Amino acid sequence: MSAPSPSSPSAPPAPPERALPLRLHVDDDDSPIDVIDALFLGRFTTGEQPHSHSTSLDRVKPAATLLPAGARVVRAAKDDDRSAVLAEGEGWTVLVSRWSRGADVTVTATDPELAERVLKEATDGAKDEPEPQPENVPMGFWYVSPRRGPHRTTRQIDAGTWEEIRPNYTAPVAESMDRLMAVRPEDIAGRLLLLHGPPGTGKTSALRTLARSWRDWCQVDCVLDPERLFSDVGYLMDIAIGEDEGTAKGRWRLLLLEDCDELIRGEAKHTAGQALSRLLNLTDGLLGQGRNVLVAVTTNEDLERLHPAVVRPGRCLARVEVGPLTRSEAVRWLGREDGVGRDGATLAELFALRRGTNAPGLPEPRTANAGLYL
Structure with missing residues (x-):
């Protein structure tokens, strides 16, 4: 067979809607909600409504329908923990997917302005803003969602004041934390905050209280999958750019990475590949330039086992070893000597x-449950 002549006219490429035929295959593994998700893509796939806008809401008012005025519902489904509604109007289609208190709302439309306008009308006033409590602090939680990729959700976290929980720490730790709780933006020298020590000594509790002490000038985000953060460049860039809760210029962000032993121990360069380098780049390298980002890392490792690049002078804003209370401090905290060893005890x-005594008259410190101290 001879090759076609270079001068032979070639057939024009098929338009996208014909190059990608829309077929829907349904079997026993599919639910009605899966069918609704697939049907929603029809007009976008064919090009009838080629523009799309979407948003996610963490907390939705129970009475909010998330549908614009005049919407005609064409499909609706609900199972134990989620629901979906497919609705349409003149030139647009909307998909509302709800779970628990959250929701995703996506609109396709004939033009981008219409898609944006319909989405705004559907979600306007739908977000549920809980009444702020003095003891609560907003904290963001980052994670990679299989459906949405890097995603951030916000929760109100209960946190005591430093004065209330200070007796939970041994004297040297309390003195170090005194200085840290009082830090303000103009005092920052070093972008890394390192809390290390045995499990159950109160590292997490200290960070929650730090979030409360700094809430006027610093947004605090906890990364739920830190091992993925430094292996996925796209995820890292999303977090480096961040999402601001407030609009105040110059507001700082504190990223919390808990139990990152493998990331920062001495042999991390060999076992974690580029992860350690990217962490250091975020704190004082090119990635962190121009961004008011602090990183707090907790670890159970001894200081001597940590990588020297992590603990070098000038890199850490604070480096606090959180250890158990001494015997005298533990006895004073508990109100009795029984059960306290000669080496003291951890907070956990x-x-x-305390839970095992049920003795009346023991003062309860202002704290959350012990599980948050591990």
């Missing part, structure tokens, strides 16, 4: 002893 151990 003291909570366990």
